[in-house]
Every structure is written in structure tokens, then in C-alpha cells.
Amino acid sequence: MNSSEKKAAEILIVDDQEIILRLLEETLKSEGYAVLMASNGVEALEAVEKKKPDLIITDMLMPKLNGCDMVSKLKESADTRLIPTIMLTGLFDFEHKVRALEIGVDDFLGKPFNRIELITKVRALLKTKSYIDQLEDAETVIFSLALAIEGRDPYTNGHCQRLSEYGAKLAKKIGMDDLMIDAVRKGGVIHDIGKISVPDAILLKPGKLTEAEYEIMKTHPEVGENICKPMKSLTPVLPIIRWHQERWDGSGYPDKLSGTAIPLPARLIAIVDLYDALITVRPYKKAFSLQESIEIMSKETQENKWDPNLMKVFQEMLIANEFEKTLSEINSIKYEHA
Structure with missing residues (x-):
């Protein structure tokens, strides 16, 4: 043909x-x-x-x-x-x-x-x-772009896929419907797509960001929302993209939402994002053990950074080993700069 x-x-x-x-x-x-x-x-x-x-x-x-x-x-x-x-x-x-x-x-x-x-x-x-089918083709482009952005940083290898898996399992555990589970699964992959606008010098910086650099980093949720907003099929994912950096006490960005004003799917992705950051090697930190990660998450939850009820369920799932990706599998990944 x-x-x-x-x-x-x-x-x-x-x-x-x-x-x-x-x-x-x-x-x-x-x-x-x-x-x-x-x-x-x-x-x-x-x-x-x-x-x-x-x-x-x-x-x-x-x-x-x-x-x-x-x-x-x-x-x-x-x-x-x-x-x-x-x-x-x-x-x-x-x-x-x-x-x-x-x-x-x-x-x-x-x-x-x-x-x-x-x-x-x-x-x-x-x-x-x-x-x-055309919408699905466009979605494929969006997801490929998100994975390409992840690929800019060798220290986040597999990060999006892990968040997608963790998030979907947690969403199912707390009884979200199929539509929201699907939104969480997609949100895990494309939540950081707005980082396409962040220069490598900032995105890959091994040390602490300056105030000016941090302000640039903080624009990525809004940029990501604007990239995906024209896609009506991604409407359920937009709250995750825009608000996954908000915090329970209102100290996050871009809108300083607090408590239940932060949509549940965004709170969920924020928690699994924290966990993945803790258990993986980054330029500025070692990979923490499961026990160390749980202790850090508990401490930050007591400091009012995370949804306490959601965090409790997530930690119970971690302790019960309900996730396919084990710490040994993740820590066996070799991280090398290109």
C-alpha cells in the first residue's frame, strides 16, 4: 500500500x-x-x-x-x-x-x-x-516531549514512569474512579513538561539555586499547563500539572494553595514525587533508604508540608511493599552525566 x-x-x-x-x-x-x-x-x-x-x-x-x-x-x-x-x-x-x-x-x-x-x-x-485518534496522536507527542525533557537530566532517569506507577497505585488504593486514576497515571509522566522552558544551567545545577534561578524554576507549572491546555483530552490532568508544587501549609507555588484547596490528584503526585526524590541519587544528595525516607516524610508531614491522611496511606503501602519498583532496583541504576 x-x-x-x-x-x-x-x-x-x-x-x-x-x-x-x-x-x-x-x-x-x-x-x-x-x-x-x-x-x-x-x-x-x-x-x-x-x-x-x-x-x-x-x-x-x-x-x-x-x-x-x-x-x-x-x-x-x-x-x-x-x-x-x-x-x-x-x-x-x-x-x-x-x-x-x-x-x-x-x-x-x-x-x-x-x-x-x-x-x-x-x-x-x-x-x-x-x-x-488524532487526539491520541497529539497526546503521544506531548508524552514524548515530557520524556525527552526528563532525559536532559541523567539523575531523573525513569522518574516519570515511576511517578506514574506509584501515583496510579495510590489513587486506586484511596478509591479514585477510573477517570481520575488515568489522570494521575498521565500526570505522573507529564507533570514537569513545563521544564522545557527552564535552561539547563538551572535545571542541572548541582548546588542550591539562587533566588533569581528559583523564580525561573517556579514558572514551570504554569508553562506546563499552557502547553497542555489546548488538549481537551488532558483537561483532567491540568490540576496536577499546575499544582503539583503546592504544599499543605500554603508555602508552595505557583498559587500558594493550601490544604484541601489543592486538588487531590495534585497532592497525590506531590507526595510520590517527594518519595522518588528521596530514594534516588541526585547531584546534591545520596539515595536514602526506605526507613530514612519514611522518617523524612513523617517529619515534613508534621511540619505541615503534606496531606497527613494521604501520606499515612502512602507510607502504609510502602511498608507493605505494595509497589513493584523496589529500592534495590532503583539504587542499582548507574547515573552518569553524558
């Missing part, structure tokens, strides 16, 4: 009636779409695991796993929740439609289906899917 050819959209059709599958296949292929088929929800989930389609058309009532339960499982995963779905059903009662809408079905199509209506709905949802 040359660069001027457009790849055909792939549509998964799911129905336990062979005649419906064949009619759908014939109609969709005549419009140039690639078609995958499954006869029930279990087969559909297996097919999606092997290859994510651009759109799913599924019957509502099927053996083994019905359409609603199948779509519900897809919506639970960040990898598949954005696949658009059309529900095929001969049932038009209010209760079934409400159930389908609640789990995230995008549209409905009656059985027997109307060819023109089918193609119109497919085209509309695929157009929406293309916009979502």
Missing part, C-alpha cells in the same frame, strides 16, 4: 445469527470496509484482544455473553473504552436502551436493519473515531 492509499476501517460485527452476520458483512464490504466477525460476546472479546477494530456492531441478545455485558467489559479497559459501538436489537423498550446507554453504547440500529441508516451511522462514528 503506497502513502496515497487510505487503510480501510476495520469493523467487528457480533451476532449469533449467521444470516445477520452475512448481511452486515456484505453491506459493509460493499462500502470498502474490512470486516471481522464473532458469534457471541466471548468470541468478540477474544477478537478485540488480538486486534482492536475501529468500530463494533453488536447484537444485544446472544448466548454466552450478551452485547451489553460485552460492551461493558470493553469500557472497563483504557485500551478499548474508546472503540465506538452500535447496538443491534429488535427490542425497543426503554429499559434495554437505558441499560445500553449507561454502559457507553454510542448508537442503536433496529433489526432488520436499514442499509442506508447503517452506513450513515457507521460513517458518522468512524469520523468521530478519527478525531479521537
Whole structure:
């Protein structure tokens, strides 16, 4: 396929009636779409695991796993929740439609289906899917930029990924919903993206920053927010980017928020950021042990720097070894300036 050819959209059709599958296949292929088929929800989930389609058309009532339960499982995963779905059903009662809408079905199509209506709905949802894909591509650029910024400093090797993992586990532990857990996971990676505006002479300085240098460093949360603000899909992450340097007592920046005025996801990332800074080697400090880190965090919490309730949960998780990254793994990393 040359660069001027457009790849055909792939549509998964799911129905336990062979005649419906064949009619759908014939109609969709005549419009140039690639078609995958499954006869029930279990087969559909297996097919999606092997290859994510651009759109799913599924019957509502099927053996083994019905359409609603199948779509519900897809919506639970960040990898598949954005696949658009059309529900095929001969049932038009209010209760079934409400159930389908609640789990995230995008549209409905009656059985027997109307060819023109089918193609119109497919085209509309695929157009929406293309916009979502473009947003995901833009997000990828943002995340790559964040990791490139991290790469400027050899002493923060893997820092963003660790914060993402620590943060997501802590968010899940305290009962945040999936949307907020995802925001925390992303925030762990891109919270410092505003440091692109900070000169290397300041960012990599081994000693204490001057007052003027510190003022420049303090601009990075606002810069980062401005970089990501045009991306509507990153709206839940913006509070983390702007306020991850705020402190419980109001001594942080850029807005000197205090206490619960600091959004919970930002407070959470701030705590795991502190922990990662303590347990890793930096130009100005050694790597502290787990016990030393907990003692320092406890002391600073008593000094009113951190959310005490959140810190308590986090320390309990550390003591229980609930994080995959162990101290020995992190301390085995060799830090060398390029």
C-alpha cells in the first residue's frame, strides 16, 4: 500500500445469527470496509484482544455473553473504552436502551436493519473515531516531549514512569474512579513538561539555586499547563500539572494553595514525587533508604508540608511493599552525566 492509499476501517460485527452476520458483512464490504466477525460476546472479546477494530456492531441478545455485558467489559479497559459501538436489537423498550446507554453504547440500529441508516451511522462514528485518534496522536507527542525533557537530566532517569506507577497505585488504593486514576497515571509522566522552558544551567545545577534561578524554576507549572491546555483530552490532568508544587501549609507555588484547596490528584503526585526524590541519587544528595525516607516524610508531614491522611496511606503501602519498583532496583541504576 503506497502513502496515497487510505487503510480501510476495520469493523467487528457480533451476532449469533449467521444470516445477520452475512448481511452486515456484505453491506459493509460493499462500502470498502474490512470486516471481522464473532458469534457471541466471548468470541468478540477474544477478537478485540488480538486486534482492536475501529468500530463494533453488536447484537444485544446472544448466548454466552450478551452485547451489553460485552460492551461493558470493553469500557472497563483504557485500551478499548474508546472503540465506538452500535447496538443491534429488535427490542425497543426503554429499559434495554437505558441499560445500553449507561454502559457507553454510542448508537442503536433496529433489526432488520436499514442499509442506508447503517452506513450513515457507521460513517458518522468512524469520523468521530478519527478525531479521537488524532487526539491520541497529539497526546503521544506531548508524552514524548515530557520524556525527552526528563532525559536532559541523567539523575531523573525513569522518574516519570515511576511517578506514574506509584501515583496510579495510590489513587486506586484511596478509591479514585477510573477517570481520575488515568489522570494521575498521565500526570505522573507529564507533570514537569513545563521544564522545557527552564535552561539547563538551572535545571542541572548541582548546588542550591539562587533566588533569581528559583523564580525561573517556579514558572514551570504554569508553562506546563499552557502547553497542555489546548488538549481537551488532558483537561483532567491540568490540576496536577499546575499544582503539583503546592504544599499543605500554603508555602508552595505557583498559587500558594493550601490544604484541601489543592486538588487531590495534585497532592497525590506531590507526595510520590517527594518519595522518588528521596530514594534516588541526585547531584546534591545520596539515595536514602526506605526507613530514612519514611522518617523524612513523617517529619515534613508534621511540619505541615503534606496531606497527613494521604501520606499515612502512602507510607502504609510502602511498608507493605505494595509497589513493584523496589529500592534495590532503583539504587542499582548507574547515573552518569553524558
